[in-house]
Amino acid sequence: MxxxxxxxxxxxxxxxxxxxxxxxxxxxxxxxxxxxxxxxxxxxxxxxxxxxxxxxxxxxxxxxxxxxxxxxxxxxxxxxxxxxxxxxxxxxxxxxxxxxxxxxxxxxPENISDETAAGMLLKGLTVSYLINRTYQVKTEDTVLFHAIAGGVGLLACQWLKQMGVTVIGTVSNQEKAEIAKKFGCDHIINYKEQDFSTGVLEITDGKGVPVVYDGVGKDTFERSLKCLSDFGILASFGAASGTPPPCPISLLAPKSLYLTRPGLGPHTANRKLIEGIASPLFQAIENGLSIxxxxxxxxxxxxxxxxxxxxxxxxxxxxxxx
Ligand SMILES: NC(=O)c1ccc[n+]([C@@H]2O[C@H](COP(=O)([O-])OP(=O)(O)OC[C@H]3O[C@@H](n4cnc5c(N)ncnc54)[C@H](OP(=O)(O)O)[C@@H]3O)[C@@H](O)[C@H]2O)c1
Structure with missing residues (x-):
């Protein structure tokens, strides 16, 4: 026992x-x-x-x-x-x-303590597949990542900055905004005070972003779609505020959008898949990603x-x- x-x-x-x-x-x-x-x-x-x-x-x-x-x-x-x-x-x-x-x-790896590993493995592997597989981010991209001061969010923020990406992050209060800034987030939107889709369109001169990473779900889903540029992809990867509403496929048509609901399960279904996302994660840590x-x-x-x-x-x- x-x-x-x-x-x-x-x-x-x-x-x-x-x-x-x-x-x-x-x-x-x-x-x-x-x-x-x-x-x-x-x-x-x-x-x-x-x-x-x-x-x-x-x-x-x-x-x-x-x-x-x-x-x-x-x-x-x-x-x-x-x-x-x-x-x-x-x-x-x-x-x-x-x-x-x-x-x-x-x-x-020897240089990663038990505590650090437990703090970051699941979240870091998630970021690894989101930014390399679900949508392969490019240096010139500006992306929207919700709840940027959360566990997944702060890892994503740092890793995206390592790749030279411009990061727009949402937060619910000033303390989280300050932390996000410290971790390199370029544009921080307090979505309790401002409509984030308006903010994203302002920041991108009306163009929108090629990808939105949305782990908030119900409260953000519909406005996340509005933030996308033509051919953009909404990665709806979580539901911290509740399950997103059903999405009529016709909503995607005007901008030819993609919608995906990715999960870590299939991305870790066997050793090869696990190693494929673990080794970039360990490399990002070597490159200075802090947990x-x-x-x-x-x-x-x-x-x-x-x-x-x-x-x-x-x-x-x-x-x-x-
Ligand atoms: N699909 C996958 O493979 C996968 C894997 C790992 C995690 N996830 C998802 O990623 C998201 C983040 O996970 P995490 O463990 O790192 O959590 P977290 O981001 O540390 O915590 C969740 C954050 O979501 C925001 N949020 C917005 N509305 C909320 C509400 N009504 N109730 C609670 N939180 C709310 C909060 O940030 P603000 O206060 O700044 O809004 C909160 O701090 C979750 O949705 C999780 O399910 C998905």
Whole structure:
């Protein structure tokens, strides 16, 4: 038995219960990980609340980092004591120890601490595929990235600046605006005070942007479409404010737009895909991408972490210490 968080019903943060959990039996291709730090992600809220329903009872959490303490007989490429991280797979990373398929593990470079890795793996891999696969950004582009002071947002902001891209970011308050500026955001729009689509059209002399990265969802979706230039792409990759409304395809016609709802699951479905987005991420870190971990919680206090994330009180990345 190990300690961890389990939910027996969907609901608010209070449904998360700290208690004993039995470890899954280890298969020949699995490893057993003693976890040190767990990453906090918005998807954990969707899983807990039931907006992405799960079969109950269930663990939650999609990311953690730790040390291999046991190996299945067929496991190659990893050894006892290796520091590893993982993202996605079955929800259930809010635990002290975990059995996990070796196929999905990421070996951590020595210069990246457990805490840094847990703060950035899921979010950084997301940025990696969004800016290199969903839409391949170009130096001359000006792009709109919503919630730029969030976990995904601050990583995206820095990485886009490394690539020479001009970044327009949205935030909900002055403190977040100042942080975004510190991280290199070129144009910051407080979308509580100003209509962001008007702001984007002003900044781009009426042309609009070739891509909008929208993890906010319901509150921004329709106006995000207005920000696009001809042939632009809306990457609707999250729903922090709720699920976006259904979109009649005719809305895309006047500017010949593209709409996609990308997810990290397919982008991490096998080792080759994972490595394809992990190696640019590690390279971006080598090039100076910093991981702003501003919120630290004990794993057993995950309810408090969920409250803060849902209430927009967090800035940058957050971790849960085991
Ligand atoms: N599809 C994928 O592969 C993938 C992978 C990872 C994350 N995501 C998505 O990326 C987004 C960001 O994830 P994250 O973990 O880094 O979270 P985060 O950005 O740190 O937190 C969410 C932010 O969204 C903004 N927001 C706007 N309206 C909100 C509302 N009604 N309630 C709560 N927040 C609201 C807030 O920033 P302001 O206060 O500045 O508005 C808030 O800080 C989420 O939608 C998440 O689901 C998608």
């Amino acid at each position: 190990v300690k961890g968080i389990i939910i027996n019903e969907h609901g608010g943060p209070e449904v998360m219960r700290w208690g004993n959990i039995s470890l899954e039996e280890m298969g020949p291709n699995d490893v057993h990980i003693e976890q040190s730090v767990v990453g906090l992600n918005f998807i954990d809220i969707y899983h807990r609340s039931g907006s992405y329903p799960l079969a109950l009872p269930t663990g939650i959490g999609m990311e953690a980092v730790g040390k291999i303490i046991d190996l299945g007989q067929n496991v190659q490429n990893f050894k006892l004591g290796d520091r590893v991280g993982y993202v996605m797979g079955q929800p259930g990373s809010y635990v002290e120890q975990r059995t996990f398929p070796s196929e999905r593990l990421i070996k951590l 702003p971990i501003n919120q630290h919680y004990q794993l057993k206090d995950a309810a408090k972490a969920h409250e803060d994330l849902a209430a927009r009180r967090t800035i940058g990345c957050s971790v849960l210490k085991v």
